[in-house]
Amino acid sequence: MKFWLSYSVPQRHWVLENAKLHGAEIVPLEKQADVLLVDHARKNQPPGTHSFRFIERSIRAGALANLDDHAVGPASRVQRPVGSRMTAPKKARTPFTDADDQLLWDHVAPCMRAGGNWKGNEIYKQLEQLNARHTFQSWRDRFLKHVVHQRRRLPDQEAVSDARTPAVVFSPAELGAFSAKDASMLYVAARDILACSPADREVPWANFARTTSHSVHDWKALFNDVILPKYHSRARSNTAEEEAEEAEEANDKEAEEAEEANDKEAEEADDEEAEEADDEEAEEADDEEADDEEDAEEEDDGEDDGEDDDEEGTEEADEEGTEEADEEGTEEAGEDAGEEEALKTCVKCLTTHSHQCPNSLPRPEPVSPYVRRVGQFESQHTAGSPTPTVDSDPFSPIERPQTPPTLLGKRKRVHQDSNIEIPPTPDQEQHAATILQPPSPPPLQSPQLPHRASPPFIREREKGGGQQDSPQPTSPLMVSLVSDAISSFSSGSPTEASSDVDSASLYHFDTAPDQPANWDTAPDDGSPDFETAPTRRREDGAPLRTQPPVPAIDLANADFDLPPPDGGWDSLDDDDDDELEEPVLASDHRSPSADPAPDEATQDEDEYASWKAKHQAAYSGLNQDDVDTILHVAIVATSFNFDTADRVVKVMVEMYRAGKSAGHVVVVPDNIPGCWTMEDDDCLRSDHTGYLKRVRRKHGIASCEERITFLHDYNQE
DNA sequence: CCGGGATACTATCAATCTTA
DNA sequence: TAAGATTGATAGTATCCCGG
Structure with a gap:
């Protein structure tokens, strides 16, 4: 016990x-x-202090006296009598640390979830009694202004993870001769294995047996006796919790959307006024919008703060977890590692081990036929003229404003932990506030656009001089894919509203219809896990070039951490080439090399043509260049899922119409399931755990895999 | 490079308004 | 009427800017 003497x-x-x-x-x-x-004889001693006579008495008695008997101040400020000057006003303000925020969240969130009075004072008074570091007003203020927007996870929610993750502990007894890595790998692949017919499983079992010291029977026994029970058990609990969470989020979202709608109406009125009014009024309106954006930014900063921590935790977990969590890792470490592995594994499967890697087994989810067709369809046209698409064009008319760095314009406060002794009160705790630096964006791999080999459905664009691969911006249309910025409010994405994004477009996007209220399937964990997508800052207000810098995935250099099976990936690889001409278990993965039947390709082509024609006709009143651009962006963003693209086009066209007078900034919506923004794609390609988790939560594992496949196919073209 | 003023941000507190 | 919610004032701190 350490003592401080006043x-x-x-x-x-x-x-x-x-x-x-x-x-x-x-x-x-x-x-x-x-x-x-302190000196008990003095008045107005701060709360939580004790009389120095405690020392005196203890020395005389030769044993520790009862500390409580020597309490001087009240336990906290809450307990002070009305009018009491016992607790002097705080002289120094106490910055909120992430630990404070977490404590606050942990304390209030359960009440919030239970429908309690989390906005009242009482709960914060209780918190102050627990932790007098801040006054209850401050706790309350902090929660209402910041923490509530972070939507952190409750501690118990941290344990919730996908059933595919190897966040389970295998006892050596049940594993027998198998290593925890083997079990973990199998656990990750369980979902896929289950999706296969028993016959289809034989080949990978045989491969496992061949590349390891275990027999097919052993592998099957491990899977049936150990992996499956754990998998099912976990899947059940996850499903229940996720359902509850989704229901709650749906409610939240409804409320938010209703709120948004109201705000929008008001803003709309303001907007119109601004347009019609003189310059001064217009400027005022702009200022207001700028303020709004700043507010959003603030909130997002808060989220980022939280996220940073999560991130750290995740990365820490990864370091240990990826390789060792299976044997010794904690639940948490295993989970994080597992989540990422699950994701990365798929990439790996797609890239190098599609045949044999257990993770490359067919997805149980229904895969959109369009996605498959895309690859086939695309490959049909690889021989075509290399017409650059808007995707690949840095000077494409499709603008893709980048979200500025989250902390852009924000001041970082570095609190010094001065060791200067100040005649203190307990309230004046000095503390070293650690300012968490936002994690540097993950090294994105070549943010290039997928160079599709001039599919016939992509309208040729004129190439600009000096930019051979880059069509000139022939259209005034600017399409922003920084859609996270807009819908972050509703989706929980922390990507802040970019001030670079035309405010009008933002506004109009908000009004866009067809936004399923139940789309944020990802648990909003403070979205802490939602990270601001890797962004670039648009400088000097120049329009950013957009369109899917759907970068090429650097498959060769991808660093995947899935623990390799005994014998290593290489062995699987070799076997692959030799014996698995038919990727039985990967049959559902659209192999880029799979040549589609000509008939099917033609069919696809026709389908796209008719889809495009349909929309061109529907929007015949608009600039057809712009419509074409929108159609292309939408179809790429949806991985050529025509149904989803329909909805995306509808939203984008409305945004386009609405934003026509405000600079033609159109934003690809990010709250339509199956619609991938640039940020989503960037996250998907990122090595950064936080980004991967974010996009995984947003779109789901299966969709992520499909998107990877799509981008891979697309890029290969 | 340094120091001082200006400015922005925000924790804290208190007064006031609202609501059950 | 009390509790909850809102609003505004105050002040500490960090950062920016500029002149010496």
Whole structure:
């Protein structure tokens, strides 16, 4: 127990010396002490302090006296009597640390979920009693202004993870001769294996047996006796919790959308006024919008803060977890590692081990036929003229404004932990506020656009001089894919509203219809896990070039952490080439090399043509260049899923119409399931755990895999 | 490079308004 | 009427800007 002795204590030196002589540890700073000793004779001693006579009595008695008997101040400010000056106003403000926020969240969130009065004072008074670091008003203020927007996860929710993750502990007894890595790998692949017919499973089992020291029978036994029970058990619990969470989020979202709608109406009126009014009024309106954006930014910063921490945790977990969590890792470590592995594994499967990697087994989810057709369809046209699409064109008329760095324009506060001893009160705890630096964006791999080999459905665009691969911006249309910025409010994405994004478009996007209220399937964990997508800042207000810088996935260099099966990936690889001409278990993965039947390709082509024609006709009143651009962006963003693209086009066209007078900034919506923004794609390609988790939560594992496949196919073209 | 003023941000507190 | 909610004032701190 460490003691701090106030300078007001009479005969302080004597007390100090004697205390030391009797083994007490005296610390120079109040913040370092467990017990604060003051002069009980003085009035207005701060709460939580004790009389120095505790030392005196203890020395005389030869044993520790009862500390509570020497309490001087009230336990907290909450308990002070009305009108009491016992607790002097805080002289120094106490910055909120992430730990504070977490504590706050942990304390209030259960009440919030239970429908309690989390906006009232009472709960914060209780919190102050628990932790007097901030006043209850401050706690409340902090929660209402910041933490509530972070939507952190409750501690118990941290345990919720996908059933595919190897966040399970295997006992050596049940594993027998198998390693935890083997079990973990199998656990990750369980979902896929289950999706296969028993016959289809034989080949990979045989491969496993061949590349490891275990027999087919052993592998099957491990899967049936150990993996499956754990998998089903976990899947059940996850499903139940996710359903509850989704229901709640749907409610939240409804409320938010209703709120948004109201705001929108008001803003709309303002907007119109601004347009019609003189310049001054217009400027005012702009200012207001700018303010709104700043507000959004603030909130997102808060989220990022939280996220940073999560991120750290995740990365820490990864370091240990990826390789060792299976054997010794904690639930948490295994989970994080597992989540990422699950994702990365799929990439790996798609890239190098599609035949044999257990993770490359067919997805149980229904795969959109369009996605498959795309690859086939695309490959049909690889021989065509290399017409650059808007995707690949840095000077494409499709603008893709980048979200500015989250902390752009924000000041970072570095609180110094001065060791200056100030005649303190307990309230004046000095603390070293650690300012968490936002994680540097993950090294995105070549943010290039997929160079599709001039599919016939992509309208040729004129190429600009000096930019051979880049069509000139022939259209005034600017399409922003920074859609996260807009819908972050509803989707929980922390990607802040970019001030670079034309505010009008933002506004209009908000009004866009067809936004399924139940789309955020991802649990909003503070979205802490939602990270601002890798963004670039648009400089000098120049329009950003957009369109799917759907970058090429650097498959060769991808660093995947899935623990390889015994024998290593290489062995599987070899076997692959030799024996698995037919990727039985990967049959559902659209192999880029799979040549589609000509008939099918033609059919696809016709389908696209008719889809395009349908929309061109529907929007014949608009600039056809712009319509074409929208159609292309939509179809790419949806991985050529025509149904989804229909909805995306509808939203984009409305945005386009609405934003026509405001600079033609159109934003690809990010809250339509199956619609991939640039940020989503960037996240998908990122090595950054947070980004991967974010996009995985947003779209789901299966969709992520499909998108990877799509981008892979698309890029290959 | 340094120091001082200006400015922005935000924790804290208190007064006031609203609601059950 | 009390509790909850809102609003505004105050002040500490960090950062920016500029002149020396």
